[in-house]
Amino acid sequence: MGSRASSLLREEDIEEIKKETGFSHSQITRLYSRFHSLDKGENGALSREDFQRIPELAINPLGDRIINAFFPEGEDQVNFRGFMRTLAHFRPVEDNEKNKHLDASEPLNSRSNKLLFAFRLYDLDRDDKISRDELLQVLRMMVGVNISDEQLGSIADRTIQEADTNGDMCISFSEFIKVLEKVDVEQKMSIRFLH
């Protein structure tokens, strides 16, 4: 299991991923083991079915949206680079202290990028606005059949009303950021990776 997996990952690849994502060497090899064990087809890429096979993810109400986040526009396969790039959003912000030598562009796990990840869970068509319909869709996924359409609609309307500042009945990314100002996004959208 482990030996064949890590032998397919070359040192140059590991270094590149390290620079791009900020994960450490050992974290990258262990995540590669995980990637390899999910890759039932053994073709070096994961499909949506590979993710669906994880029971805890299949029962997550937002499971489909989360899986979507791994796949770039219109693609059906995600390779290891893409996998790591998405996971990098969830590195704790404190870990960045060690990687100050990384290039000046914003790290993937900055507060702003974490918020953008959450924003994109709602904004399916990537038009940088969460419309009422998009909000309703996500709400419906999270509550299932337990709330009526009318009630859900009023919750959506109320949410948009509170967030919308420019009156276009949609929530833009900056409005989204404002709403979540007080929320500790860095902590909530971070996973403690062991070294």
Place this chain on the structure above:
Amino acid sequence: MEDAWDIACLLIQLWFSVVVGLIMLPAMCGASLGVTEIYIKVLVKILEWATLRIQRGRRDRPTLQTQLSNGIIEKEDGSMEDEIEELRGGGPKSLAGGEFSLGDASYFCRKGIESIVEDEVTHRFTSEELASWNLLTRTNNNFHYISARVTIIWGLGVMIRYCVLAPLRITLASIGIGWLAIGTTLVGLLPRSREKDWLSDRVHLTCYRICARGLSATIRYHNKENRPKKGGICVANHTSPIDIVILANDGCYAMVGQVHGGVMGVMQKSMLRSCPHIWFERSEMKDRNAVANRLRAHVADKTKLPILIFPEGTCINNTSVMMFKKGSFEIGGTIHPVAIKYDPQFGDAFWNSGKYNMVSYLLRMMTSWAIVCNVWYLPPMTRQEGEDAVTFANRVKSAIAHQGGLVDLSWDGGLKRDKVKEAYKEEQQKMYSSMIVG
């Protein structure tokens, strides 16, 4: 040519007399010559030495990755309610009781990503990863050349395992199975009587013991006073077909299973002649009532041997116990739980049926170092007043998991092949709805 032929015959005779004299006869009497114990002791010393060398080798070369067996991430343990409360940070509550916040999605998001990186279920269907290499190529993770000595020992190990031990074990296993077929057929000719039962027990015990020698199995039985009695049901966690050999070495059980064709079918028929086992036709298995009735009838007859059932329904990798199917717990009668834990250092007993068929699995078993396992007999349990079958099953499962040091999971072993039920997602949705509507 004549001389060569004579010598070959002599060698074969010698081989068989060694096998019969040193292994079969003691097995029939249940005695042991102590060879296996010495073998295991020597093996443990060698593996410890190899581990030290590998660790030293890793220290000298820090670029080599250490294979940690603990997790990749540290998970949050809070409930959905606690975490979403924290998320909302105690900010101004919305009017009119609808407490939805755009940030709630991040809770599900994080849980989802955590399960992508590390989940409780998927790795239970593949072999357990070892903390340190046990000199078998098959458990080789990140094998880098450590030192000449380790490689030589590994090479010697390969030679001994494949050229000396494997043929010996295959011989023994064939003798064991052959003896089972012949012996049970012979016993089957006798009329029903106490002597027949006694003989049948002897025959079964003997050949299972020979089969166990055929795997170099060292089995330690604990709490023998709790051994399953007649008219009871024995339940155990399932790791491989070898579980049957392990348990039957110390007691006689009535087996339950599907009727097979071919060699297995012949074995099943002959076993049935000497004592009552329960074999189902494929069509019968679908009718749960018929199955339950047959089992109930068997249990009610106090002269019949205890039934052996594996309620997980499939092989799990011996690091956890998964959901017990409630069927066996609805029959009534006394349940005798048994916990089986294999020591993965000497050989990986898990049968990954998707990856290996039965024959290659058995060959892998016979070319491992040995099979070392502990069997704990737990005190008998019965269904309490007002307890339903599912709760009872979970109670037994926890007892077995606790005794064997295994993780107690409520996930269904069927997830090996099937998708998870929608009902679990609906549970989560319901919980969340009650949070935003109140």
